[in-house]
Each structure stands twice: as structure tokens, then as C-alpha cells.
Amino acid sequence: MRASQLFFPTLREIPAEAELASHRLLLRGGFIRKLSAGVYSYLPLGYKVIKKVEKIIREETDAAGGQELLMPALQPAELWQETNRWEVDTLFKLKDRADRWHALGMTHEEVITDIVRHDVRSYRELPLNLYQIQTKFRDEPRPRGGVIRGREFIMLDSYTFDRNDEELDLSYRKMRAAFARSFARCGIDFLIVEAESGAIGGKDNQEFTVITPAGEDSILHCKECDYAANAERCEVADRGYEPSNEPAKPIQAVDTPGAKTVEQVTGFLKTKPENLVKTLIYVADGKPIAALVRGDRELNEAKFSRNLDIYKLEMAGPELILELTGAEVGFSGPVGLKGVRIVADYEVRSMANFVTGANKTDTHYVNVNIGRDFNVDEWADIKVASDQDPCPRCEGVLQAERGIEVGHIFKLGTKYSEAMGATFLDEDGKEKPFIMGCYGLGVSRMLAAVSEARRDDDGIIWPVSIAPFEVVILLLNPLDEAQAAAAVRIYEELQNRGIDVLLDERDERSGVKFKDADLIGIPVQVVVGRLASEGKVEMRLRWDKQNKREVALNEATDEIAAAVQAEKRKLLDEADKYTV
RNA sequence: CGGGGUGUAGCGCAGCUUGGCUAGCGCGCCUGCUUUGGGAGCAGGAGGUCGAGAGUUCAAAUCUCUCCACCCCGACCA
Numbered sequence: 028m029r030a031s032q033l034f035f036p037t038l039r040e041i042p043a044e045a046e047l048a049s050h051r052l053l054l055r056g057g058f059i060r061k062l063s064a065g066v067y068s069y070l071p072l073g074y075k076v077i078k079k080v081e082k083i084i085r086e087e088t089d090a091a092g093g094q095e096l097l098m099p100a101l102q103p104a105e106l107w108q109e110t111n112r113w114e115v116d117t118l119f120k121l122k123d124r125a126d127r128w129h130a131l132g133m134t135h136e137e138v139i140t141d142i143v144r145h146d147v148r149s150y151r152e153l154p155l156n157l158y159q160i161q162t163k164f165r166d167e168p169r170p171r172g173g174v175i176r177g178r179e180f181i182m183l184d185s186y187t188f189d190r191n192d193e194e195l196d197l198s199y200r201k202m203r204a205a206f207a208r209s210f211a212r213c214g215i216d217f218l219i220v221e222a223e224s225g226a227i228g229g230k231d232n233q234e235f236t237v238i239t240p241a242g243e244d245s246i247l248h249c250k251e252c253d254y255a256a257n258a259e260r261c262e263v264a265d266r267g268y269e270p271s272n273e274p275a276k277p278i279q280a281v282d283t284p285g286a287k288t289v290e291q292v293t294g295f296l297k298t299k300p301e302n303l304v305k306t307l308i309y310v311a312d313g314k315p316i317a318a319l320v321r322g323d324r325e326l327n328e329a330k331f332s333r334n335l336d337i338y339k340l341e342m343a344g345p346e347l348i349l350e351l352t353g354a355e356v357g358f359s360g361p362v363g364l365k366g367v368r369i370v371a372d373y374e375v376r377s378m379a380n381f382v383t384g385a386n387k388t389d390t391h392y393v394n395v396n397i398g399r400d401f402n403v404d405e406w407a408d409i410k411v412a413s414d415q416d417p418c419p420r421c422e423g424v425l426q427a428e429r430g431i432e433v434g435h436i437f438k439l440g441t442k443y444s445e446a447m448g449a450t451f452l453d454e455d456g457k458e459k460p461f462i463m464g465c466y467g468l469g470v471s472r473m474l475a476a477v478s479e480a481r482r483d484d485d486g487i488i489w490p491v492s493i494a495p496f497e498v499v500i501l502l503l504n505p506l507d508e509a510q511a512a513a514a515v516r517i518y519e520e521l522q523n524r525g526i527d528v529l530l531d532e533r534d535e536r537s538g539v540k541f542k543d544a545d546l547i548g549i550p551v552q553v554v555v556g557r558l559a560s561e562g563k564v565e566m567r568l569r570w571d572k573q574n575k576r577e578v579a580l581n582e583a584t585d586e587i588a589a590a591v592q593a594e595k596r597k598l599l600d601e602a603d604k605y606t607v
Numbered sequence: 608c609g610g611g612g613u614g615u616a617g618c619g620c621a622g623c624u625u626g627g628c629u630a631g632c633g634c635g636c637c638u639g640c641u642u643u644g645g646g647a648g649c650a651g652g653a654g655g656u657c658g659a660g661a662g663u664u665c666a667a668a669u670c671u672c673u674c675c676a677c678c679c680c681g682a683c684c685a
Contacts, residue, residue, distance in 0.1 A: 039634060039646060040619045044678055064677065117684075134685055168608080168683050176684080225685050243684090259684095435685075467685075504643050538645040545645090556644055565644095 028496070030531040030543075035072050037543050047241050049479035050173035052487050056547045058474065058495075065170025065178035072495040072547060073474060077181060079493040080473050081160050084183050084209045091205035092198075093156040093185055098138045100162060104128035106137045110446045117165045119178075131164035136443045136465060139186045143461065144449035150190050153451065153461075154198055158185030160470060174475045175243065175431060181470040188461040190453060192440075195462045199231070199438055200607050202466045206235055206434045207605035212598050213473060214490025215480050218430065220246055221256035223329055224437055235434035235468075237476045242429035247412045251423030258427075259329065261412035262419035263373065271379035276394040278362070284389045287357025289322045292391055296382060299323075303382040304375055304395070306359040308343040308351060308367070311335065315343065315351055318409055319361060319371035321378065325411040334407045335370060352386040360384035361401040362392055371403045372410045431476045432469070439463040478548075487548030488570045491594040496529040498587055499549040503537040503556040513564060513580050514555040520584040526591055545569070551590055553583070566590070 035057040044061070045051040053059045058073030069077055085095065104120070107113040107130055119131040132138065139157060147155065160183045170176050187198040203219070210217045215237050222234040234257060236246055245258035256262070286292045289300050303322030308315060311332075318326050332340045345356050351367055352359045360383035361369050380394045397403060408419075414427035444450065444460035453459050469476075473493075481488040491497050498521060502514035511532070518530040529549060531540045537556070544552055554565040554575075564583050567575045568590070578586045 036617095037646095038618060043613080043619070046679065061677090112685095115685085136685090163685095165685080169679095169681090171679085432684095437685090465685090501644090506643080534643095536643055536645085536647055538643095538647080541645045543646085554644075 028529050030529055030540075031533045033071065033529065035070070035543075035547065037546055045173060047172045047175070047475075047479065048482060049241065049475045049487075050175070052478050052482060052546070053173060053474060056487060058547075059174060061173075065167055065176065067174050067177060067179075067471075069471070069474075075495040076474055076489070076493050077470060080213060080470055081183075083212045083492065084205075084468055084470070085160070087205040087209045087212070088156075088158050088183065088185055088202075091156065091201040092154070093158045093202075093205075095159060096157055097159050097161060098132070098135050098142075100132045100164065102130050102132050102138060104130060106141060110137055110443060112137070117167060119164045119166050132161075133163055133165045134465075134467070135159070135161075135184055136186065136439070136463075137447070140443045140447045140449045140461075140463070143188055144444075144447060147188065147451055147461075150451055150453045153188055153190050154194055155188040156185060156198060156202075157188075158183060158466075171243070172241070172475060174471045177471065180472065183466075183468040183470055185466040187464040187466075188444075189464070190451075190459070191462060195438055195440075195464055197607075199436065199464050202464065203233065203436055204605050204607045206436065206466065206468060208602040209468065210235060210237075210433065211602040211605060212492050213477060214492060214598055215433075215477055217433065218246065218248060218255045220248075220430075221254075221260050222432075222435065223257065223259045230438050230440055232435065232437040234432045235436075236430035236432050237480055238428050238430045239476075239479050240429050241479050242431040244430045244432050246428045246430045247414075247416070247425040248428055249418040249421060249423040249425050252418060252421035254418055254420040254423075254425075256412070258411055258413075259327070261416075261425070262330070263408050263410065263412050263425075264417040264419045265373040265406070265408065266417040266422075268373045268375075268377040270397070271377055273379040275396045275399060276380050278392055278394050278396070278400050280385050280387075280390055280392055282389060283358075283391045286389075286391070287355075292382065293322065296391070296393065298382060298393075302378075302380075304361070304371075304378065306361055306364075306384055308348050308359055310341045310343055310347070311337040311368075312339055315347070315367045317359070317361060317364060317367045317369045319369065319375050319403070320410045321372070321374055322382075324372070324374070324413065326409060327411040331370075331407075331409040334409060335405070352384075354384065354386050354390075355388045358384040358386065358388055358390060360386055360392060360395070361403075362386070362395060364401070368404050369401070370405045370407055370409065371397075373406055373408060374410060375403075376406060431472070431479065433472055433476050434466070434468045436466040437464060439465055482548075483570070485542070486546035489548040489550060490598060491550045491591055492598050494527075494550050495547060496527050496549050497591050498526055498528040498551040498553060499544045500528065500530045500553045500555060501537070501540045501544060502530065502532045503540065503554065505532045505534060507559070510555050510557075510559040513559040513562075516580070517553060517555070517564065517583050517587070521587060524584070524588050526588060545572075550594060551587060553587060 037057050038055040042054045059067045163182045189195040217235045220234050224232045247261040248255040286295045293300050300322035307318045383395045385392045416425045441460040450458045478487045521528040550569045562580045563577050565575050
């Protein structure tokens, strides 16, 4: 491709709407343009990257036994009603001319299960892995970061159907390896973390997360044993939380007028949130329950429910809190609390002389102590994990990091097959529901994740595998005949070798060409300038621009091709670390 | 949905507090000449419903009200 013919509107100035570096660079480099909040066009450069990512994930998913198909984005409401997901609030809904409701597909468990329940009857047809790469629609409450979280985005979604849990486990491990290999080939470091399954449901699930401060997910990672989990899921060991040996001071009620939040109370009492115990009143399966966590911690409702076998958990309303505690919201505490089961986070055990609500409006207790002032019915892991918490798998300590979720894989089990009556006839002659798995990879989000992870002050640094071009030739002075001839010669030779090359022969000053090449992040740069008259060109790599090499024109094509191959090889070697 | 912020030329911004003459600046864009190793110089030029609507006023980008869009934080997140 010749740059003079290529539509790549680069911007000199930073668009005001973009906060994240990746978002700014994608806009400035002419990769994407916004249509409305969370809805983006992929311009030629951006779409080239997407197509290269798609090629990689197709190859890897095919290698894992996947077969590509394409399902409709427009789906009848009845299908979603079968699995009780019609009410999911991020589902885009619309009516047709006959007043019938439809959804725009946010994910395709329903459609794929519908196909399979009609057309797969026997265990002999299993295992089955069907996938597609398609545009998804989700009415996100808050789109953000450009293509990081859009309302319309491109995703690979794969679905596996197996006879039993062992077979599902194999399908799952194959897809996990396929995803890991895909991300490695796209040149990014990632962590595989334990996660919550959300509305997709199912049992085991893991996320692929690119660690970067700009990420929207909070991740806890143990450096000792490689345990990694999303904060929404992460467990905390009951270790190091010994009862305090600090002498107990006399409990005392103090007036805290109007102080309801932790900040207000601790500010008023001139103490710190670490010195307060929050008492959160819930209704668990119809019974009141109090959850105690340290003032600067958050309750993790998912863990709370799971670890206490709660099926339905709801926060208590103001009336119920008044009835149970005798006080307004904000003044609940464990001391003297009757008829409410008290569950405390492990961490609370090591606290002494702390602050709690006094179950009396505008009053708190100070110097509260466990055992003397109240008793805990049960200790449990119920807080949102945070930095420096004890690792649940080893003796290590968890570290907090931020990450962008680029893939999420689930063992669904029979959640959808049972709800939709999707069964097969097994070897033993019995009708059984399919054991399903599903695997999602955010294709358009990869633009953001890779450019966030691989960049410098000048622009993006694409890996050669998904760069919009593998090589850019900077023809500095197109009017100089020796330069022009040399550039065109290398351009044509590289094209003949199947290398994706951009020839920048625009009538622009050299500075413009250098800036643009850096901004759009082509990995191999070939500078054709004054040295052309001596039969030489200059070669350098985007991430190591100072390190230029002069190459004889006759050898240039070989050298450049070798550099491209070497970079590709590195990425494949990285991918080969992952196996089933 | 709660909190904060922003809407003025393709992009980045000033002007608004204290209403007033033809709405400015930089970049980009068009034409010509010169220039060509890190976002060129000179000269000329095009480009605006000041987010929308209503109101106050002799007069509104500027004051008031309503609405809309977008961004950030939170909630949420398949």
C-alpha cells in the first residue's frame, strides 16, 4: 500500500474526549472514530489490526477443534424468555412492525443451544465446538475508554457441547490453551484469573487479563504460587488474624450526631476507618443477618452468599433496620443486637478497642471488644480482597493490580441445556442434557488492550503479528530520483515476498513521515534518504529507534524479511509455551 | 441511576464573571512559490444554526429555565 492512497487521518493534537493513552493513540493514529458513546467505526488501519487478530484466533480455535459458523444478531424475545434472560438490563430490545419483540444478541448461548437441540441427537456427534466472530450489542450502563467497553463490539464466542464433566474439562482446557496461544501471538502478557461468572452463570470460570494500570478490573495476584483472581472473586486465607493482645479499654457510648458514613464517624471521632467495624444488615433467605467487616473494607456479597450457603441475599431496608436495631441506617452495631445472626470477616478477629454503631440513632460505641461486648456467631471470608491480604493457596501475600479483561471462559454445565430442553441420547440409552462450555474473546477490545500495553510517548508499538503493516518504508524525498528508485525497489521486492508493507511516498516533510510512522506503530521502519545515493538504506525497529542499521540496498530486502520473520518466530515461541 | 465536568470552524482552545460594534487564536484544509533526515517558510483563501429550544432585554456565545449529547468517578459489568 502507498501512503498517499491510504486513508489514515492522523491527528496532531490530543482529542479532548479521550483520557486513556490507548484511546488517545487509537484516535490520533486514525484507527477508530466515534459515532456515539461506546459505538466506534474501525478505520482502515484499525480494521486491518482486527482482521489480523481474527486470523490468529481463528487458527487457534480451529486447532482446538472449533468450527466456525455465524449466528444472527437479531433474535426473537421468546428465546431469551426460555432462559429467563429477557429481563437482563443490558439487553438491547426492539420491536418489529408487527409489534413483536426482538433482542440484539449480547451473547449467543440461547441461539447455539437452539441449533444444537434441534440437530444433535447422539453422543456419537460429541464433542462439538462451534464458534463465531461477530458484533455484539450490550446496553452498557457506562461505556468507557473508547473500545475498551463499547455498546457494540466484536467478539469471538465459542460454545462446546460434551457428554460429561470429564469431556467438558478437556474441551475447556483446549480452549484455555487456544486463548492463551492467541494472546501470546498478539504480543501481550496476560494472567489467567479466577472470576465471578455473572449473568452467564455456570461453575468454573476464568478470565484472561492484561495487566495495566488503565484496566477497569481489580486483580489480586500471589507472586509465590501464581494464584490470581479478580477482586470480585478472590478468596482470602484465615491466616495472621490472631486476636489482639491490646488491653481492652472500657466501652463507651458517644454522641455522633448525623454521622452515618464511615468517613463521617471516623472523622468526627478523630480516628481511622481501620479502627471501625462496619455492621451491614442483610436478609438471607428470609432471615436477618449481620455482616461485620473492617471500616475500610468492602463486603463481597458473592463470597458472603457462597461461603454461608445463602441462596437469596438482599440488603435490609431502612424500616427493617429500625425494627431490628432500634436505630436509623448508619448506626447499626453488633453490641446488644438480638435475633440477628452475626457473621464477621476473619480480619475483624484481630481488632480491639474499635468503633461500632450503638443501635441508637446518632450514637456510636468506642472501645468495643469481641467476647466482652458481643459474640460472633460465625467467622468467614466475606470481604473484598485487597493488597497484602494472605494468599488462600500458599503462605504468600496477595498483590493488587489493575487489568483489562480480554477473554472469559466458563464451564456452563447444564444451565442452558436444561432450561431449553437440549438433550442427546447417550451410549447407555438415556436422554441427557448437554454439558456446555462457553468462551468469549474481546476482539475489538484487543485494539485497546494491546495499544495500552505496548506504547511509548511517540505512539503505539504493535507486534508484527497484528500490526497494520509489518514494514513501513519512509521515502524522505520523493523528488530525489535515487531515493525514489531505491524505495520502490524495496517496496516491490517485499511485496513479492508476501510482506505487508507501507510505502510512505507522500509529498510531506520527513518529520511528518517519522511522526506518523511512530504513531501508527509499524514494527519495522526502513528509512530511504540521503544514503540512497551511496546505495544504502537504514533499518530500525519501532521499539528501539536509536539502534539504526545501515544496510546495502542489494541486501535490504533480505535483511528486512529476516527481521520480520525473527519477530514472528519470537511470538510463536511464546505461544508454544501453552499446551492443553 | 448518583457525583463531577465539558459542549464556540475538521482538531485543540480563548471569549462568558461585568450582555454591546464584523466571534477570535493555534493546528489542519485549499491556491501559489520556496523547502525536503524528526509535525517547514512566505503570500493569499475557504470554513461558524457559539449543542437544542424557550425566556429576560433595545441588544444574548455571555443572564435564566428546560432538554440533549459527550467525558471522568462510582454503582453495574455476560
